[in-house]
Amino acid sequence: MNGWHAFLGQLPFDWAQYAFMLNALLAVILVSPLFALLGCMVINNQMAFFSEAIGHAALTGIAIGVLAGLGNPLWSMIAVAILLAFAITLFRRYSAASADTIIGLVMSFAVALGVVLLSRGGGFAKYSRYLIGDILTITPNEIAGAAAMLAGVALLWMFFFNRFFLTFLNRPLAKSRGINVWFMEALFAAAVALVVTVSIPWIGLLVINSLLILPAAAARNLARNTAQYHASAVAISLVSGILGLIGSFYWNTASGATIVLFAMAFFAASLVLRRR
Amino acid sequence: MEANTSASHCGACCTKIEDLGVTIGSATILDHVNLHLHCGELIALIGPNGAGKTTLLRAMLGELPHTGELRFVPVRKDARGKKPRIGYVPQKLDMDSLAPISVRDLFAGATSRWPTWLGCSAGVSKEAQRMLAIVGGNSLIDKKLGALSCGELQRVLLALALTPVPEILLLDEPVSGVDQAGIELFYQMVSQFRKDFDLAILLISHDLPAVASFADRMIFLNRTILADGTPREVFGHPVVRQTFGYDFSATAALRKTVIPLHHGGAEKK
Numbered sequence: 001m002n003g004w005h006a007f008l009g010q011l012p013f014d015w016a017q018y019a020f021m022l023n024a025l026l027a028v029i030l031v032s033p034l035f036a037l038l039g040c041m042v043i044n045n046q047m048a049f050f051s052e053a054i055g056h057a058a059l060t061g062i063a064i065g066v067l068a069g070l071g072n073p074l075w076s077m078i079a080v081a082i083l084l085a086f087a088i089t090l091f092r093r094y095s096a097a098s099a100d101t102i103i104g105l106v107m108s109f110a111v112a113l114g115v116v117l118l119s120r121g122g123g124f125a126k127y128s129r130y131l132i133g134d135i136l137t138i139t140p141n142e143i144a145g146a147a148a149m150l151a152g153v154a155l156l157w158m159f160f161f162n163r164f165f166l167t168f169l170n171r172p173l174a175k176s177r178g179i180n181v182w183f184m185e186a187l188f189a190a191a192v193a194l195v196v197t198v199s200i201p202w203i204g205l206l207v208i209n210s211l212l213i214l215p216a217a218a219a220r221n222l223a224r225n226t227a228q229y230h231a232s233a234v235a236i237s238l239v240s241g242i243l244g245l246i247g248s249f250y251w252n253t254a255s256g257a258t259i260v261l262f263a264m265a266f267f268a269a270s271l272v273l274r275r276r
Numbered sequence: 277m278e279a280n281t282s283a284s285h286c287g288a289c290c291t292k293i294e295d296l297g298v299t300i301g302s303a304t305i306l307d308h309v310n311l312h313l314h315c316g317e318l319i320a321l322i323g324p325n326g327a328g329k330t331t332l333l334r335a336m337l338g339e340l341p342h343t344g345e346l347r348f349v350p351v352r353k354d355a356r357g358k359k360p361r362i363g364y365v366p367q368k369l370d371m372d373s374l375a376p377i378s379v380r381d382l383f384a385g386a387t388s389r390w391p392t393w394l395g396c397s398a399g400v401s402k403e404a405q406r407m408l409a410i411v412g413g414n415s416l417i418d419k420k421l422g423a424l425s426c427g428e429l430q431r432v433l434l435a436l437a438l439t440p441v442p443e444i445l446l447l448d449e450p451v452s453g454v455d456q457a458g459i460e461l462f463y464q465m466v467s468q469f470r471k472d473f474d475l476a477i478l479l480i481s482h483d484l485p486a487v488a489s490f491a492d493r494m495i496f497l498n499r500t501i502l503a504d505g506t507p508r509e510v511f512g513h514p515v516v517r518q519t520f521g522y523d524f525s526a527t528a529a530l531r532k533t534v535i536p537l538h539h540g541g542a543e544k545k
Contacts, residue, residue, distance in 0.1 A: 037393075040393070044371065044375055044377070045370075046370075046372065157391060157393065158391055158394075159389075159391075161385075161391035161392065161393055162384070162385045162386070162388065162389060162390075162391055162392060165381075165385045165392065166385055166386055168370065169369050169370060169371060169377075169382075169385075170366045170368075170369050170370060171339055171370075172333065172334050172337050172339045172364055172366060173364055173366050173369075173386070175334075175337045175338055175339040175364075176337050176362050176363065176364035176437075176446075177386060181339065219376075220374060220375065220376050221374075223376035224376060224378060224418075224420060225376055225377070225378040225380065225381050225418075225420075226376065226377055226378070226381040226385075226392045226393050227381075227392065227393055227394065227395045227396075228376065229376040229393070230393035230394075
């Protein structure tokens, strides 16, 4: 951390003189590729709505944490998110209703329950930081957490990527090649739930899903194969993350939402490039 | 092509499905299914919509929980007790046409451990190219899956199912969305592989006249097996005639002659 600060502190920029900006920059550099990798698979599996619901379920997780008297509701948020992710995965398999309907129901329920519990006595305002997020107050411990998540997902993607790919491409086909399809589905759901939930205090639950899906959505307009897809998603995510963070410093805006606007600009540009 | 002779079968290896049943929720989809598949044999699985044809394949793959047993009796003694390798050609893939997945990615993702997001190895690409050549898909390797025609995708999925060569090949309505000439070509190809690789092939089909000229054996399934025999025998079966509202036994004799018949019209919905 000290080396990072000493190194970037040399830069002749206003923002580089602030320790909180350098911390936030490091966090963005860790979280951006992480979201890009997850997002690529979320988009290919047509699970954008799934990750949106998981993000919104954080409200119920926070409420349960607060009611249980936890100082930091992170653990209850993670527990609720992973439980919901498993529940949706099971429902998608076994229910005749469309996945959209089920996910929409679950999401509305989790949001309503969370808001009801948190707004008792009119105290919801103090939780609004979870809606917007704040990456500028990220602590060195949290940065270490982000690095651990990136390492974890990179390892998962090294060892399990092809099995995830085949499971979501065609379940019986995956099974014919000896893949434990249930395990892969559950593992992917848990990974998305964990990463999204842990990142909510930094990015804000209102925009976190956009950060997940926009780089991948832009990349798929440009890429012709899986390797190009992932490389361009990571690049787009990193560049919009860094630009958004620095932009939010000068414009005095919320970082998470500013990053999303940059990612959106990349998406728009990718649409134009695809047309040609 | 003499499709009804069993001379080409080695007959020594055999896959036995014994008393297989599948129940989903409170609905019994399959019940008391008994079936022996021999290598070198091409079996057409026919039946009305909702008869449980796809369910049978998924149960054989172990993707659906089922009762009963699936046993493989190989020729070689040292292979006994080993699970047979099953190749599977799905009806469709769960993806949208914009997905940036190339044919090479599909092969590498299914046949190797090295993650395709970090690129595909030369070895895998070479093997994919070799298998694609067998199905006449030499030029397809760098195409996106979404850019393939139905017929091309079916041939790619067939090549994939044969990498590595399995003991049993299951095909789920492999020619849906393919034109008549393509259907003939595809069946000819599958039929040839049965001989070249000595495969036991179970093929779900709605294109009854076309498949009749290539299948050694035909099975009519509707929750359980109601008729089993040569295409001519099965088509002559009263239940089959009643189900499809048409007597195929006359046309089944017309080998190599394609009778244009839309499968939707031949079936009672």
